[in-house]
Amino acid sequence: MMKITFLGTGTSQGVPIIGCECEVCRSIDFRDKRLRSSIHIETNDQKSLIIDSGPDFRQQVLRERITKLDGLIFTHQHKDHTAGMDDIRGFYFLNDMKPINLYGTEGVFNQLKQEFSYMFVEDKYPGVPSVELHEVRKNETFTIGDTTLSPVEVWHRKLAVMGYRINNFAYITDANKIEEDQMQKLQNLDVLVLNALQHKPHQSHFTLAEALDVIKILKPKKAYLTHISHRLGLHSEVEKSLPENVSLAYDGLSITL
């Protein structure tokens, strides 16, 4: 059995947005409070994996009481998916100062080396975590413990982003286009997680209508939408408007498959 928990389901600024007075940002529904997008995966063989470490990483792992990290897997190098790297230190200590395994593309690693340069220098300050880099390449599956991950390359305007398929589950964020050969990898899913930002067209994210079109083509048994902006509307209202096999994800939602 695999357990997926949504650590965050918000777009880059999170919801609420600082200073915004809209009804979504003022909502008292806990499902309208969205930290930056990330998921936790507990695999069949009890490995603890996290996809993306945004600026809310520390708060998210404390909330879900995550006490080990066997792999931190990146979708792409944007800050709302990487900024939490400073806080992998806790897992490094819990892991007896063994390196933390990072999985990402060359582009992600180049960015991490710049932005977290203190982790990559020869003579590190005491307590700075060690990391081991595992490069992810399009169309090359890789394994963590007993789990096979299949990268699915999607487009985020002009940036290639990796989605991941594990068995009959797939997680795709920050996409506005998926090419046909990669769509093939997303057939016969039990659960698809897909990004849907807002209603208005956007240069690098699927709108709600575009996400629903992709879901219609792929026909997963169930789809959850994530990376949501305050502009999408109130969770309770949007949820009512969705097809039966589609739901908005929310922070803290867990699914087992």
Ligand SMILES: [Zn+2]
């Ligand atoms: Zn993002």
Ligand SMILES: [Zn+2]
């Ligand atoms: Zn707002």
Ligand SMILES: [Zn+2]
């Ligand atoms: Zn992005």
